[in-house]
Each structure stands twice: as C-alpha cells, then as structure tokens.
Amino acid sequence: MTSDAVHLVGRFVASRHPTAIAAILAGSGARAVASSASDYDVILLFESLPNGAWREMTMFEGQHVEVFAHDLGTLAYFCRAVDQPSGIPALPAMIAEGVVVLARSESALAAAQALATKTLASGPPPLDANAIRARRFVISELASSLQPDRDGHVLLAAGTALYAALADFALRGANCWSASGKALPGALKGLDPALASRFEVAFTALFATSDIVSVQGLVDAVLAPFGGRLREGFIQSAPAEWRDSSW
Numbered sequence: 001m002t003s004d005a006v007h008l009v010g011r012f013v014a015s016r017h018p019t020a021i022a023a024i025l026a027g028s029g030a031r032a033v034a035s036s037a038s039d040y041d042v043i044l045l046f047e048s049l050p051n052g053a054w055r056e057m058t059m060f061e062g063q064h065v066e067v068f069a070h071d072l073g074t075l076a077y078f079c080r081a082v083d084q085p086s087g088i089p090a091l092p093a094m095i096a097e098g099v100v101v102l103a104r105s106e107s108a109l110a111a112a113q114a115l116a117t118k119t120l121a122s123g124p125p126p127l128d129a130n131a132i133r134a135r136r137f138v139i140s141e142l143a144s145s146l147q148p149d150r151d152g153h154v155l156l157a158a159g160t161a162l163y164a165a166l167a168d169f170a171l172r173g174a175n176c177w178s179a180s181g182k183a184l185p186g187a188l189k190g191l192d193p194a195l196a197s198r199f200e201v202a203f204t205a206l207f208a209t210s211d212i213v214s215v216q217g218l219v220d221a222v223l224a225p226f227g228g229r230l231r232e233g234f235i236q237s238a239p240a241e242w243r244d245s246s247w
Contacts, residue, residue, distance in 0.1 A: 026094035
C-alpha cells in the first residue's frame with residue numbers, strides 16, 4: 001500500500017507541481033494503514049514561495065490529495081508561530097514521520113527534517129496558571145451539563161466537546177504534544193495506555209447508553225492534580241482596550 005501511494009504521489013508531483021524540490025507522503029498512506037476513504041497527505045517544499053504557503057485538497061487519478069506547500073521560511077514560521085503555540089505538531093510530525101517521495105534538493109529536505117525534529121523535541125509551551133484555570137472551568141462546565149435527565153442530543157454534543165477538551169488537557173497538562181480529531185486516541189495511548197483505555201470505556205458508555213458515571217469519574221481523575229473542578233469563583237478579565245470606541 002505504501003509503495004502504491006508513493007508512486008501515486010510521485011506522479012501527482014510530476015504532473016501538478018514539477019517545480020517542487022521535495023515531496024513527503026505523510027499520514028495513513030505513509031504508515032500503510034490507509035483505508036479506501038483515506039486521502040493522501042503530501043508536504044511539498046519549494047525553493048521560494050513569495051506569495052506564501054498554502055494548503056489545498058484536490059483530486060488526482062480518482063484519489064483525494066491534500067497538499068501542504070511551503071518553502072523553508074514559511075515552514076519555520078508555521079513550526080514556531082503556529083504549531084508550537086497550539087500544542088498540536090501537525091506539520092512537523094508529518095515531515096518527521098513521512099516517507100520521502102522526491103528530493104531534488106537534499107540540503108533543503110535535510111533542513112526541513114531537522115527543523116521538524118527540533119520542533120518535536122522542544123515540545124509545546126507549558127500551560128500557565130491562567131490557561132490551566134480556564135481549561136478547568138471549561139471542562140467543569142461541560143461535565144456539569146452531563147445529567148441523567150438530559151436530552152440525548154445534549155449528552156452527545158456536550159460529550160463530544162468534553163472528550164476533546166479533556167483529552168487535550170490531559171496531554172498538555174503532562175507537557176506533551178496534543179492532537180485533534182481522530183489523532184487524539186493515539187496521542188492519549190502514547191501518553192498512558194491505561195488512561196487511553198479509560199477514555200474509551202467511559203465515553204463509549206456515555207454515547208452508547210447515556211451512562212455518565214464513568215465520564216464524571218474520569219473528569220475528576222484528570223483534573224485532580226491541578227486542583228479539581230472549577231466553577232464558582234472563576235474569573236476571567238478581558239483587556240481594558242477590548243472595546244469599540246464608537247459606543
């Protein structure tokens with residue numbers, strides 16, 4: 001599967017982006033775990049992109065191909081100013097873990113891989129006290145909305161939001177890189193397989209049978225090292241300059 005994907009991406013680059021100096025196949029295609037519904041994630045590196053980086057989804061030979069196009073300058077910016085502050089290393093992880101399809105410039109490819117590796121090794125910035133309090137409050141509010149008499153749609157919506165918020169907090173609170181969407185379970189497993197299993201069991205019970213007990217216990221377990229739930233007494237002030245002077 002990986003060989004087929006590499007060949008397809010090679011044809012795609014030759015046909016659509018012949019000026020690219022390097023191409024990397026990332027995602028499920030690179031890991032040989034792609035399904036029939038998977039798209040192809042491709043990092044393209046160019047000598048120079050005066051108009052800036054771009055991202056696009058396109059079709060090629062009947063397959064969806066998602067392109068992340070950069071030069072070394074835009075790549076450095078995204079790693080430093082976008083991915084690292086977000087706590088989700090999407091771009092550096094794709095480069096570091098991907099399969100090289102094209103390398104017209106070995107030095108540029110090596111520089112991109114070194115930048116990705118350095119970003120991953122440095123880790124995300126730690127959450128400060130205000131960020132921890134704000135996240136505890138959000139998680140506590142979501143958890144409080146999970147009540148046995150709630151409409152099933154409310155449980156579904158609140159539970160979905162809670163899974164993402166709680167998993168992200170568990171990862172960032174441990175000073176680890178986080179993830180989003182379908183990558184969150186794998187990130188949790190990398191942090192603590194037992195914790196990942198507890199997430200799966202608790203939220204499966206919530207979504208399958210509206211059982212809130214395991215999720216509430218999981219919330220308490222994740223928040224406990226940081227002071228537990230936070231609702232009453234939470235204050236968050238906006239900067240004084242956040243005002244429309246026309247009023």
